[in-house]
Amino acid sequence: MILINPLDLIKDLETKDFNYYLDSMLNNVSDDVDKRNGAIIYDAIAPAAMEMANRSTDLINYIKQSHIATATGDFLDWHAQDKGTSRELATNTKVTANIVDENKNLVTNIDINDRFASVGADTIFYSVIGKKDDGNYLLQAETTGTQPNAYIGQLLPVTPNDSVNWAEITEIYAPAKDDESDDSLRERLLSPNNYINYGGNITDYHTMLDKIKDVGAVQIYPAWQGGGTVKLVILDNDLKPALDTLLNEVKVTIDPPEDSGLGYGLAPIGHQVTVVTPEFFDVTVNIKVTTDGKIGLDILNNEIKSATQNYFNNLRQNWSKDTNFKYSLTVYRSQIMAAILQLEHVVNAEMPKLNNADADVDLTFTNETSQLPNLKDVIIDD
Template structure:
């Protein structure tokens, strides 16, 4: 019997075709080639003889679908996507470790001074988090890093117990998470990076070079770069932490020391090229109060309805922060759209209608300011709901 001539089709068409080739397809196809004077009903000898082969061929169709999907960046997942990343000279961004500030005192509430680098502490509670000392601040507080990577330690502040014996310690507590951790990069995020066009080569302190520098500082979640903001050789980096919140003073100092140490600014002792004087700051918060009139179907309590609405508006603001550092030809812009807030509310169950919301009492969208002097970060201050 002659094989069918292969007709080139798209990968998606091939997947669609293979999805139709399930067990029923193969068993019926084989039964069609059996004489009609033979019992072909389910449970017959011929049916039971060909059923295992049909099942195996259906499984091969499923395998082929997976092979096709994993061979393309747009549909690959897991380790296969990691292999595609390696082909492009990059890799998945791995989880980081949270860094915290700890206040540690003796019986007289004086700062304990005999604590060494790598001394260990532990959180209290059922799921213990271990930390080790990585440095000390000028005010005497200690800098600690969580031993486990990922975002779990981001939610813990409070008492610490010394693991490394030290009789001088009376009380220890985490007072600040100055560099929140992040989890392993998701498939969606890695895929977006791999598919994004990059027409610029990082070289010699250009903007793309600074993006690469900051990508390698894993405690920085996002950055805006303003070149020559005070003349040639000056660069301003506006950064957020991994939770896309304003960076703490401790994190700002760490990034400054890494990129362009303060006492040797412009001399090339950091990542920045010789002659570049780098300023590292965090954006100013732009508070927004949203006021909206909604009509519900009355099937749930107002408290639950209001909470759902506030969560929907907060999710919109969270998404705004995710696009805060994206630029068009190295120009930053971000607008808070009332229509998108209303759309997010209307998608909620039990909301039957909503009026166009007001932002800070005004019937207009809000354009955030991004200049050499000012960079703003949207923050949802309150949601006022009129029923």
């Protein structure tokens, strides 16, 4: 029996296309028979060759779907089930709404599950899920996914209520996320850091936060003020600092403030949990570029700023990743320059300065301080 690895088998099957099978079968036919296109023997063999080529394609797909590294869609979901996990599904946007009567007083007779709708062509429906101490209401989009994240503005009541004169979304306190992508799920399944979650260890807290779908990323600082104290630093699903409403939601779920340490939340008995969001570390980028002069400077400057912002957005994707449960993140000048040099009309660029210094920026992650990179401005010299 000849052993062959899956990648080599796929490459071998990829060579076995229609022409491969057709030529192979025609080679087994005597040369004194007419084998040209349109001849009887050709027309008889061609459908079989096509069917065998299709089977090669099927076999390639079967092999790919049988391995986590190449599986997609439902097949990858099955692999996740074998690993005791599942794809993270899309969540619902949660918002704060101001609802007033004709005298601009807050309406008090709104009930849980009362419905409102956005204004515009693509209507988004919302249901009331709670009320804040200040009299404003908490609503949740009925549509899952990130589309409702972009809407702030007027609401129209769907549930009849004569008291409502004006309603509007004032903030999105918990942005939604879309279904987890194949790449993200695959990365989780192939991750070597499969520690067992148990008894309030760090992995256990990661599992707790995974259950709160409005949290997009978390850093965990155990024993940050001594034994039994845990600090959770969280971002929302847009990887932006969490608003107070979300911070409170997480605190109540993990370790209710009125009974902290008593085990009435997800945290073990004896754990006093603090939930905060990171502080912005503002970065101003100064860079000198040479252009080909083929487009206006205003357009090119916007493209440079967009490329730099994309780099900072990518940095935030790694904000919560750790090495042996230690966090680190650096803003690299060379990577900013590389991102800008990839733009079509930039022909050269000098190494940028960050906050007027010729040095990379190392963010601070300690028990007291956790920073989040924020692009404050891009100043371009040409």
